[in-house]
Amino acid sequence: MGFLIRVVINAFAIWVVTLIPALQVFVIPFAPGETLQLVLTLLLVAAIFALVNTVIGTVIKVLAFPLYILTLGLIGLIINAFLLWLTAWITGFWNWGLRVEDFWWGVVAAIIISLINWVFGIILRPRSKS
Numbered sequence: 001m002g003f004l005i006r007v008v009i010n011a012f013a014i015w016v017v018t019l020i021p022a023l024q025v026f027v028i029p030f031a032p033g034e035t036l037q038l039v040l041t042l043l044l045v046a047a048i049f050a051l052v053n054t055v056i057g058t059v060i061k062v063l064a065f066p067l068y069i070l071t072l073g074l075i076g077l078i079i080n081a082f083l084l085w086l087t088a089w090i091t092g093f094w095n096w097g098l099r100v101e102d103f104w105w106g107v108v109a110a111i112i113i114s115l116i117n118w119v120f121g122i123i124l125r126p127r128s129k130s
Contacts, residue, residue, distance in 0.1 A: 003050065005124065006050050006117075007043060007046045007047045007050050008043070008046070009046075009116070009117055009120045009121075009124075010046035010049050010050055010113070010117065011039075011042040011043050011045070011046035012116065012120075013046075013112070013113040013116035013117055014027065014042055014045060014046055014049070014098065014113065015027070015042055016112065016116060017109045017112050017113060020109075020112075022105070023105045023106075023108055023109045023112075024100070024101035024102050024105050025098070025099070025100050025101070025105065025106065025109045026098070026099040026101075027041055027042060027045060027097070027098055027099070028041070028095065028096050028097060028099060029041040029096060030096050031095075031096075041096050041097065044097075045087065045091055045097055045098045048087050048090055048091060048097075049083070049084065049087040049098075052083050052086055052087050052090070053083050056083065056086065057079070057080075057083050060079055060082075060083075061076075061079065064079060077107055077110065077111060078107065080107075080110035080111075080113075080114055081103065081104075081106045081107035081109070081110040083110070084098075084100060084106050084109060084110045084113070085100050085103060085106050088100040088106075
């Protein structure tokens with residue numbers, strides 16, 4: 001259930017990022033490109049992003065632990081942008097999916113996605129019963 005919630009939140013965050021044209025991050029929906037296909041494409045891209053973040057992101061973050069210490073965590077911004085770019089590369093094999101035109105705008109997009117995930121994580125965090 002947690003994975004599905006994370007996918008929906010990621011889909012919303014990616015959609016918000018695509019609404020900012022300066023970031024040059026686009027989602028190309030399934031044909032014929034109506035609203036339903038856009039929503040399904042966003043959900044599928046978010047699922048791929050969640051899998052990439054879970055599998056590859058974990059390995060990279062463990063290997064880059066010394067860089068996290070050296071840069072006081074700022075390398076995490078570059079790693080998140082790389083994972084977003086990797087998701088765009090994976091979905092680039094088909095005629096649908098995520099497109100990131102510039103890596104540095106992808107860094108900004110990854111920051112926005114992380115902020116949205118953080119806010120929703122605070123809101124949806126289970127409350128402990130005291």
